[in-house]
Amino acid sequence: MAKAKKSRNSAPDPSVAARLPWQPPAPPLVTALLISFAALLLRALVSVGPYSGQGAAPKFGDYEAQRHWMELTLHLPSSDWYRNTSDNDLAYWGLDYPPLSAYQSRLHARLINASLPDAVALRSSRGFESQESKLLMRWTVLSSDLMVFFPAALWFVWAYMKDGVGGSGERREGWTWLLAMVLLNPCLVLIDHGHFQYNCISLGLTLGAIAGILSRNQLVAAALFSLAINHKQMSMYFAPAFFGHLLGKCLKQKYPIIEIMKLGFVVLGTFALVWWPYVHSYEAAMQVISRLAPFERGIYEDYVANFWCTTSVLIKWKRLFAIKPLKLMSLSATILAFLPSFLQQVKSPSNLGFLYSLLNSSFSFYLFSYQVHEKSILLPLLPASLLALHEPQLHGWFTYYALFSMYPLICRDQLLLQYIAVLGLFVLIYYPPGGNYGKGVKFPSGIMVVLSLPFLCSILLHTVYLQIEPPKRYPFLFDALIMFICFSQFIILTLYTNYKQWMLDFHPRPVGRKKDL
C-alpha cells in the first residue's frame, strides 16, 4: 500500500504545518477511490431533498417527465414513442429526447417495474408519487452517474495528467484537485440529484469522448460523442469543437480523406445503430426529429441568461419577428460566435486548445442558439471544470455564476438548503487548506474592483430574492436582475476564453507540440 516512497527534502516545519492526508505520498488509486466515494456521498445527500414538481399536480416537473417516459417506453412499441396515440398524449410530457434517452428510460422502467409496477403502469401511473418510487428513481440517477460519469472523469484525469495537457507548469499532485473539481461540480449534482435529470449520462459520454481525444483514441471518441448526441441533442453544443479538432487532426495526417472516412463511418454507424427502429422509413425518422426540435416553444423560456432573453428587455424579439427569421438569426449568430474557436482548432489542433474550443463553442450555443434552458449552462460548465487546473480563477468564477443563474429554479424546487451546502462544499474544496493547485494569472486591482461589484450584487440578490416581494408591476424584477448579472459575466468569460484560445498559437506550448507526433 505504501509504495510511493519519495523523499520530502522540503519538508515543512512539523510544528506548525498540517500534512493533508491526500497529499503525496498517498497511494493514488485509493485517493481516487476516496474522492469518488465522497462525490457519491454528496450525490446521495442531495438526493434526500425534494425533486422538481414534487406534489405539484397536474403538470408536476422534470421528475414526472422522466417517470412518464419510463411508463411509455416500457409499455409501448418503439414506433409509438414519438407519435401522438391514444396511449401517448404528446402534450403531456411527450418524449423530446433522442432514442438513446428512450432506451435508457426503458431500461430503468424495467428495473422499477420489477419492484414497484404501479409507478410505471400505463396511464394509471400518471402523477404517481411515493417515498418508495422517489427512492427508486433517485437510485436510477445515482447508478447512471456512477456507471457513466465517474469512469469518464477518472479516464479524463488520467489522460490529462499523462499527456500533460496543461503544460509543465502544473503540479503533478494537482490531479486530486482536478478530479474533485470535475466530480463535485455543484450545478450538475443539484440538477441531476436534486431537480432530477440524467445530464450525467450525456455529459459523461461527452467527457469520455474528450478523454478519448486526449489519449488519441479518435474513433472511440467519435463513437462516444455520437452516443452523447443521441442521448441529449443539446450535446450538439460541443459538436463544432469536436468537428474542428478532428478535422484539423485529420488534415495533418498523411491520407486525410481516409482518416475522415474512418471517423465518418464510426459516426454514421453509431447513429444507425441507435436509430435502428426509425431508419426504415423517412416519415418515422422525421417524426422523431420534429419532436427533438420544438421551435414552436419560442426562442427562449423563463429567464435564461443568454443574449436573446437579456436583450428582449429592450428589443421584443418574440413580438417583432416570426419564428422563421428568428431561427435564421439565432443560427447565424451562433455560427458567428463559434467560428473563431472552430477555425483555430482546424488550423492548429491541440489538446489544450480543444478544451478551450469545447468551452467556447458550447458557450456560443448557450448564448445565441434557439430555445435554451437555464440548465443548459451545465454544458459550458463541463469544459470549464476540465480546465480547472489551467484556469482556476475562471473555473471558480464561472461555477459561482452558473450556480447563481439557476438560483430561481433552485428556489422553485425548494432545494435551497442543498444549494447552500453544495456551494459551501465547492468553495471549501476550491480553496483547500494549503492553497490552490492551479496556476493562475493575477488580475490588476482595477479589474478586480470591476469584477467584485457584480459579485457583491449577487450576494445581495441571494437574500433579496427570498425575503423581499418584488413590486407588483414587475413580478420578475429579481429574476431579471439575476439574469443581467449572469449574462454580463458570461459575456466577459467567453470573450476571455476566445482570446486565450487564439493566443495559444502565439505562445506555443512545447508539451502540446511533442504529443502531436
Added chain:
Amino acid sequence: MASTTSPSTATAAMWAFAAATCVKLMLVPTYRSTDFDVHRYWLALTHALPARQWYTDASSQWTLDYPPFFAYFSRLLSLPAPFVDASLVSIPVPAAPPSSAYLLYLRLTVAFSDLLLLAAVLLLARDARRRQRPFLVLVLVMWSPALLIVDHIHFQYNGFLMGLLLLSLHFLEQGKDLAGGIVFAALLCSKHLFLVAAPVYFVYLFGHYCCGRGALRGLGRLLLMGAGVVAVFAMAFAPFVYYGQMQQLLSRLFPFGRGLFHAYWAPNFWVFYIVLDKILAFLLRRLGFSIEIPEASFTRGLVGDSSPFAVLPKVTPITTFLLVILAMAPCLVKAFANPQSKHIIRWVAYACSCGFMFGWHVHEKASLHFTIPLALIAMDSLDDVRHYFLLSIVSCYSLFPLLFEDQEYPIKVLLLLTYGTLMWVGFSSHFSANSAPGGKKLDASDSIVERRFTGWISLGYLLGMFAIEFWSRLFHHHVFGDRLPFLPLMMVSVYCGVGMMYSWVWQLSWIIRNT
C-alpha cells in the same frame, strides 16, 4: 495561488469542520428517531416551565432523564426558538409533525453545539508533549461517521458531550488538572453515563494532582479539587435539593427497571453470554432436558425482573457493576501508581470501553465514548493505527441498525466507506512519508510488510462485514422469508461484538504492557 503552502493545523481543522457542517446541513431532511421528539419536548419544557417542574412534568412520555446541566443546555438552545416558531416552546408539545422551520432549527442547534467539539479539537491539536498532532486525527474526530449518524440523523447532542469530554482530556494532558477535573464534573452533570470514567479520573487526579507533593500541600490540593467539583455539582443540583426533588430526580436518572439489554443488543460481552445461553438451551433440549424458554427475549429490551436466560444464571446490576470495576482494575492501578498525563486519553477511553463491554443496559451509541477519544491517539504508533482502523469501522457498522429506512441506506454506507478510505489514504501516506529518509523513523526494525496498517486477519474480518451486510440485506429474506426477523440484527451484534472484544483486550494489554 500557485504555490501550495502548508497551512497551519488550526486553519485546516476549521476547514474540515466547515466541510462537515455542509454535510450536516444536507442531513436536515433525513430520518429522525424518537430522540428528536425527546429533545423537542425538553427544549419546550425548559423554556416554558420553571425549573421546579422540569423533573416532575409528565405531559409527555419523554420525561427529562438527563442531569440538570443538560436541562440548562436545552434552556440555552431554546432561547432564540420563539423567534423561529412559537410552537417550538409550547407545552404540551403539539402532536403534529414539526414544520420545516422547526425541524431546521432543532437540527441547527445540534450543528451549532458541535462548535464545542471544534474548540476542544483545536486545543487538542497539541499533545501532552506539546507536539503537533497530525491533522488527520483531528479530521477523524470531526468527520466521524458514527457521530454524524447518531447526532445529525438519529438526533442527539453527543458532539456537545464529546466536546466536554475532550476539553477535560485536553486540560489533563496539559497538566491543568484542576480545570480538567472541573470540566469532567460538568460533563457528569450533563450526562451521568460518563460516571463510568469517574474512577479513572479520581485515581488519576488523586495520584497526579495531590500525591507526591508532601502531605500538607497534597491535602490542600485535595481540598481545592474537592471544592471545585462540589461547586459544580452544587450549581447543577442545588436548586433541586432546595425544591426537595432529589429523590424524584435520581429515580429519573437511574431507571434500573430497564433490562440488561437495550432493544437492539449493543455488541458487548453480554451478547456472547446470551448466545451461549441459547446454544446451551438448544443442546440441552436436544438431550431431553425440559428447558423453559423465556418470553420475547430476542427482540425487546426487558422490563422488570424476569431473566432473559434459559440456562445461565441471571445477571443483576450489581454483577455488571462488579465486572466493570474488575475489568477496570488494572488500569486503575496503573493510573495511580504512575500517573502520566500522556496516557490519560488511553486510560479514560479504556474505562469507557469497560463500561460498554460489561455495563447494564448499554446502548450501542455508547461506543462513541471511547472511539472518539481514541481517534486522537490513533496515529501515535503503528499498533494504534491498526487498532483504530478496525475499531472505528466496527463501531460505525454496529450503529447501522439505528437507521433502518431505505432512504438513509446509501448515506450510512457511503459515510463509512468514505471514512474507511480516508483512513486508508491518510495512514498509508503518513507512514510512507515518515519512513522516508529525513522523516522521523517509526521503528528501524519495521519491514515493509509490518508497516501495513492492517493485518490479514483484521482485513479478513472487515471484509466479512460485507458478507454480513449482504446476507442481511439480500439473502436473508430469500432464505427465511419472514421467519427469524431478529437474525440479521443478531448477526450484526455478534459480529461487531467480536471486534469490540478484540479492541477491549488490545487496549487492556497495551495498558498493562506500556503504562
